[in-house]
Amino acid sequence: MSTAAEAYAAAAQPGLRPMREADLEAVMAIERRAYPFPWTPGIFRDCLRAGYAMWVLECADGGLAGYGVLSIAADEAHVLNLCTAPGHEGRGxxxxxxxxxxKIARGHGAQRVFLEVRPSNRRAIELYQRSGFNEIGRRPRYYPAVGGREDAIVMAMELLPD
Structure with a gap:
């Protein structure tokens, strides 16, 4: 790839920044398109007020391409929500x-990170496995699902110092 093409590709990548309350409408639009049982605006607001690490991927046009929510307590962190906007998948x-x-979890002294994921969300499971997460258990009937409930796969990883 030429230097100009590399520069263009880098510039076209959405930038990471902290989520603000003003982002909630756009975040909810993504959440509703991505999930059949989305979080509510109140859940996102509560996470913001609680001071959770909440980040968005902002495109050059100001639109959002995704977001993530992380809670940190003592030496543990929990990925509560991670979503790439439909239409932006497959770009890393x-x-x-x-x-x-x-990186945020590590910076706050977390030694391990947990998350839950639906067994039906194969793409997410593959991402988490490639990133170093391992399945450590299941939560039966954890998620609402069409026609009933779906288990959660509980995954964890140990954070090593940079």
Whole structure:
């Protein structure tokens, strides 16, 4: 790839920045398109007020390409939500967001990170496995699903110092 093409590709990548309350309408639009059982605006607001690490991927036009929510307590962190906007998948944005959240967790002294994921979300499971997460258990009937409930796969990874 030429230097000009590399510069263009880098400039076209959405930038990471902290989520603001003003982002909630755009975040909810993504959440509703991405999930059949989305979080509510109140959940996002509560996470903002609680001071959770909440980041967005902002495109050059000001639109959002994704977001992530991370809670940190003592030496543990929990990825609560990680979403790439429909139409932006397959460009490494989920990996970028996850790596940013892991860096934040590490910076706050977390030694391990947990998350839950639906067994039906194969793309997310593959991302988490490639990033170093391992399945450590299941939460039966954790998620609402069409026609009933779906288990959650509980995954974790140990954070090593940079």
């Amino acid at each position: 944005l989920g990996r970028r967001m996850l790596q940013a959240l892991l």
